């Protein structure tokens with residue numbers, strides 16, 4: 250079990266569940282960060298007594314500094330404070346921020362040899378090669394929190410070696426619009442898109458689940474985390490979300506990890522790994538479930554998943570452009586400024602126009618990320 254944690258994104262869905270797990274497991278919380286929700290950050294700071302709180306937004310940080318004036322808790326703001334939060338206080342950092350903002354703090358924590366409990370998939374989608382190479386050099390352990398990747402990680406751990414791995418079977422529920430045609434969902438509202446049938450999650454990832462971009466991001470995340478090729482990953486739609494992913498070995502045997510669809514389980518495992526600890530959860534009730542079902546993904550109806558699989562094969566800056574353009578497009582959709590169907594159109598255009606091949610440096614990836622955000626903004630003005 251880790252001896253202490255920092256939580257980047259403690260006010261988000263995974264962040265809140267991480268703090269609940271830390272409380273249950275008696276793990277000291279040394280630093281937390283949020284974007285703007287200072288009321289909740291103050292509450293969390295008073296309860297967990299971290300040494301440091303980062304509020305990404307500078308103006309809100311000033312307010313929190315005043316609010317916590319009667320304590321000795323330090324408050325910082327911006328990317329440098331987020332980076333401090335990741336690498337200066339605890340043995341393990343849980344990266345639960347949403348978006349590519351997690352990349353630089355994660356790299357800094359890797360440089361310090363911290364354990365990374367990785368819940369921020371955009372970090373690997375944008376800079377996967379650099380992050381994984383750096384982690385190997387520095388001996389920093391990356392333990393996935395994403396339920397699918399936690400499942401694959403656990404299946405690989407059970408075997409002890411990746412040598413006999415044939416492929417990974419990456420499962421996904423299909424999201425709230427599973428089985429629907431593209432025309433039927435073109436004008437879906439944010440409320441419809443965030444209503445996930447199985448998982449309770451933040452707004453951005455819920456929209457990503459509706460477009461199936463989430464499975465696409467996870468495809469790229471898996472490729473980097475487990476050092477495998479796109480051809481060694483098969484996406485399978487599994488509506489019940491009981492199997493969280495599977496690993497197929499060269500002898501045809503398959504190992505799967507199963508559990509109720511609740512992020513508390515992979516979060517706790519990332520904190521207790523390589524041990525397991527008691528938790529107030531039960532295994533699925535299999536006889537009540539009766540059956541589990543599996544389907545091929547409909548790539549024609551889910552252009553975001555198809556695009557992500559294509560970006561995985563293209564390499565270069567394609568995935569970074571896709572992920573950043575998607576962040577911006579989803580933000581516009583959530584503000585009801587862009588229709589649901591336009592998300593995949595605009596992201597696909599950004600990749601088509603901006604993606605470059607080759608082996609990009611960190612700076613080139615950051616430039617690609619910014620260019621993609623500008624592209625979406627400009628395109629949106631002309632919509």
Ligand code: MG
Pocket residue numbers: 395396397467
């Ligand atoms: Mg997932």
